[in-house]
Amino acid sequence: MSVSFQSYVKMKLVHLMVTADATHLQWMLKHRLLALGYTLVSGGTDNHLILVDLKPSGVDGARAQSVLDLASITLNKNSVPGDKSAIIPGGVRIGTPALTTRGFKQDDFVRIADFLDRWGLFGSSAALHPCAGLCQLAA
Secondary structure (H helix, E strand, C coil), X not given: CCXXXXXXXXXXXXXXXXXXXXXXXXXXXXXXXXXXXXXXXXXXXXXXXXXXXXXXXXXXXXXXXXXXXXXXXXXXEECCCCCCCCCCCCEEEEECHHHHHCCCCHHHHHHHHHHHHHCCCCCHHHHHCCCCCHHHHHC
């Protein structure tokens, strides 16, 4: 085997390990959200995005995005099946690559789901107050 081919194979193996690790981390977030009772569009994901349907909680994606922006946490409002408005969609999209790039580990992905749940972001309390549980954290 040539040195350049060996180098190429080593790089491919590194890429495969990174991809497998990222997939596992996403799996952790997905299963924690499911365990907390959230509805995921298509039951999960086949890529790096998780789409959470917030309609069962009575919260819209636009409000969820705004509330988390106050805490410097970025996710995106996203339409889900049955939505009547793209301006006030019923879901949010959570991307995992940026978290992996920042060095988040398995437990961190579980904590993300717990933070969202603890802050009441996806629960009915968020619909009642524009800053949801974040106001308590700021106090």
